[in-house]
Amino acid sequence: MTALLSIENLDKRYAGGLHALKSVDLDIERGEIFALLGPNGAGKTTLINIVCGIVTPTSGHVTVDGRDTVREFRWTRRHTGLVPQELFTDMFETVHDTVSFSRGLFGLAPDPDHIERVLRDLSLWDKRDSPIMTLSGGMKRRVLIAKALAHEPKLLFLDEPTAGVDVELRRDMWRMIEKLRGTGVTIVLTTHYIEEAERMADRVGVIRRGEIILVEETDSLMKKLGRKHLSLHLEHPMSELPASLNDWTLTLADRGRRLDYSFAADEEHSCVPVLLKRLQAEGIEFTNLNTRQSTLEEIFVDLVHEDDDVHEEAG
Amino acid sequence: MTAPMLNLRGTWAIYKFEMARFKRTLWQSLATPILTTVLYFIVFGSAIGSRIGDIDQVNYGAFIVPGLILLTVFTQSLNNASFGIYMPRFSGTIYEILSAPVSTTELVLAYVGAAATKSVLLGLIILATAQLFVDLHIGQPVWMLAYLVMVAFAFSLAGFIIGIWAEGFEALQFIPMLVVTPLTFLGGVFYSIDMLPEIWQTISLFNPIIYIVSGFRYFFFGSGDVSVWVSLASLIGFIVICLGIVSWIVRTGHRLKT
Structure with a gap:
């Protein structure tokens, strides 16, 4: 497999002084599901936002399919989708309009069949004419996923897609992720439900205080550290x-x-x-x-605590 | 596969989205400025205006039309453009715009273009409404329209800057309500500065709105408070200043990206 996403020496220091990412190197292989795990504030969202063009890195560079995300931002962003952690949606737009808007925004010609397919896959078709503000939190989450899929990305970031959703939606989402994997979409997933990563991810990366402390195939990780x-x-x-x-x-x-x-x-x-x-x-x-x-969750907690201990000793 | 040099579809999508917001609130968008203008005509045009003589051989009712149009164009351009970019920042939906293959220049064009379109449309509607109240002859209609578009563009650029600068709804309203509206009322909308005492005439010349209103009135009636070239130079200067600030925002991603 070759890397679809390549991150080299990526560093981010915010204006307030927070050193969110420290020389991160990471390759995401084509077609894999990669789970990026880490405690709150570890730098997961910063990393994703830099790849997507929302946050400007302090140094380092990122390529998607060999193309630089700054110099060739039109190409890389055209092929990258993002489902954000927060429920950022318009209130008054209808579901169909907002998903169609996303497709146009990413430079693609209208394709009503594709929009219908996405909405049906996410059980949103019956709600297509509903204003987003009338939807439940779970349905809004589906809308965000539909928006990210409207432009048929090669690389999809799911930033805690199942946070605060019910069991049924979580299972729907797992099915959808499996289906996307079948179509060759590369998925980078962050989640607090480690069980989710264990179940779906081909590889797991653990980020702690802005540093990637481990990248390993899930099975091999379970064998090595389990x-x-x-x-x-x-x-x-x-x-x-x-x-x-x-x-x-x-x-x-x-x-x-x-x-x-x-x-x-x-x-x-x-x-x-x-x-x-x-x-x-x-x-x-x-x-x-x-x-x-032992579960991946136990391994994760051990890893994170081990790292804490090292920091405390160093301190 | 290469990506196009311009994302026209993306720019168009933002423009259409903004125009859809205008359509959703069509009655509110139209009713408020039209009702306000009608009230101005009733109060200033008919009730008070009938007691005021002609100004530069122009009936007072007709004289206030260009100023009333610009009063609406100023506030609507500022409000629409500032609200247009501030709302996605406020609601968080800006993430999608920033992660899309749309350059910041295209983003500015889309938001400013949509805001300017709305205010030009409103300006023309007010012009049509005014025709119901006064006998109005426009001396240079093509130039008048071009000037109106330039004014809408300039104030929409300014609105975009306010929308980027603002950190709350109060700040969003601060410049339109507390700076532009008073300057507009004192900017020769309802009078010619020749009607003021000399000291106030001199003070008025420090009000940039005077120059913009005067230029617009020139294309209606062939006369204004200042030379039309001074008006055009002032308007172009204002556009250049706004473009300078916007290009700095584009370059640095100020308050758009962290």
């Missing part, structure tokens, strides 16, 4: 573990009736059978066992 948790329900409660098991990171829980073991996800095949044999050798019997893999 933890698995094994719980053994003991036949006979124990007050303490035999000293011979001290080299294992085992803990007793539930008043000695459960033995917990946490290990790196990629060590599963090597360590679990060995542990079970050791327990058998020690005469520790169990009636049931459960395993659970």
Whole structure:
């Protein structure tokens, strides 16, 4: 795969002094879904807004499909769509008019069939003649997505598209994102629902205090940084573990009736059978066992906290 | 595939959007200036005007027509252009305009063009309304129309600057209400400066509106308070100043981009 979006040494310092982005390098591959994760104020929206031309970078440069977003802004913006985090909509325009306006704004000839397709895909067709101010928050969110899709972008930014929407709309949106991926659209997604990123993203990037601290394929990230948790329900409660098991990171829980073991996800095949044999050798019997893999959310929280700790130590 | 040098469709989309706003509020947009003008004609044209003699051989009712047209054109150009660009800044929808393949120059053209179109239309409607009240003969109609378009363009540029500068609705109204309206009333809309005491004639010459109103009146009646060339030079000078400020906004993205 080749990079559709390439960000090099991107730096942004706002007039107030906030250093929002610090020499960010990032490549987004053609056709992938990339989840950009980070706590509030990490620089996600600044990064997106620079690519889209809304914020001026202090230094660095960005290319979309090999074209510079400043020198060839007409081409890059023509092929880039943005669904903003906030519900920025006109109040008095109808749904159909505002989506048609977006297509014209991006320099495309009217195409009523495409507009109808977009509105139908987003369940907005029945509301096409309604003024936007009469719509619910969820429907307004759909309108913003329809506006971003009106000009058939190659690269689509979804800045927290499911923030504050109900479960049904969130699932609709996941389906829509999958459908867009099928048509070859490259999607950069920011979200606070890490489950969403885990479910959909091919790769995950974590941004913290304006720096990209990790970019990894989602599966590989889960393997590398994910933890698995094994719980053994003991036949006979124990007050303490035999000293011979001290080299294992085992803990007793539930008043000695459960033995917990946490290990790196990629060590599963090597360590679990060995542990079970050791327990058998020690005469520790169990009636049931459960395993659970840590979620991307847990990995994300660990990463962010780890970074906090490093900052605190440095401070 | 290369992108076109100009995004005419994008510019047209913004222009049409602004004109649609005008259409949505058509009655309000038309009724207010027309009603106000009719009231001016009744009060100043008929009630008071009948007691005032001709000015430069022009009936007083006819004399105030150019000034009344410009009174509306000034305020409507300022209001429409400032509101047009301020609203997307206020509501946040400016994100879409800024992320579109539209240059800032095209953006200015679209907003200023739409605001100027609206105020020229209103000016012509007021002119038509005035014909119902007074016998009006326009000496140089083509020049009068060209001058009207220039005035609308100049004040729409100024309105655009106000819309970028303003940080609230109060600021949006500040210059039109507290600066332009008083200067217009004192700018020879209802009188010729020859009718003022000498000291006030001199003071009036510091009011830029005098020059603009005088030039417009010249194309109606062939006479004005100052030379038509001075009026034209003042108007062009005003346009150049506004274009200078706008081009600085375009270059720096002042209050449009962070």
